[in-house]
Amino acid sequence: MKTKPAAVFIVLAGLTLAGGDAAYGAPGDLVFEREGEVEGSDAFPPALFPHWVHRIRYRCYVCHPAPFAMQQGANAINMESIKQGQYCGACHNGQTAFSVEFKNCARCHKEPEE
Numbered sequence: 001m002k003t004k005p006a007a008v009f010i011v012l013a014g015l016t017l018a019g020g021d022a023a024y025g026a027p028g029d030l031v032f033e034r035e036g037e038v039e040g041s042d043a044f045p046p047a048l049f050p051h052w053v054h055r056i057r058y059r060c061y062v063c064h065p066a067p068f069a070m071q072q073g074a075n076a077i078n079m080e081s082i083k084q085g086q087y088c089g090a091c092h093n094g095q096t097a098f099s100v101e102f103k104n105c106a107r108c109h110k111e112p113e114e
Contacts, residue, residue, distance in 0.1 A: 028052050031112070032077060066096075093101040 028051040082089035
């Protein structure tokens with residue numbers, strides 16, 4: 001497969017201009033609001049899943065249909081299940097991707113940009 005230099009340049013330029021935190025609100029991103037009362041939940045904003053970042057790195061079958069169903073709201077995602085290696089925790093274990101330790105909370109829990 002031959003990669004076109006112009007396409008590579010456009011992708012790299014876009015990533016450079018976007019920066020790390022600019023991903024919030026990009027097309028396809030999902031915001032996971034909390035359901036019910038969670039102790040200490042007022043300390044953190046909802047979690048943002050930057051779908052476009054994951055699509056750049058992985059093919060759909062890596063996450064769908066398992067561990068994530070294709071229908072939004074069909075997955076009962078919570079921190080306990082993630083810490084047990086389910087959902088995000090399947091990759092975010094400190095080996096494949098950054099861990100879900102307390103020091104990394106702000107990587108997912110971000111205030112929405114207006």
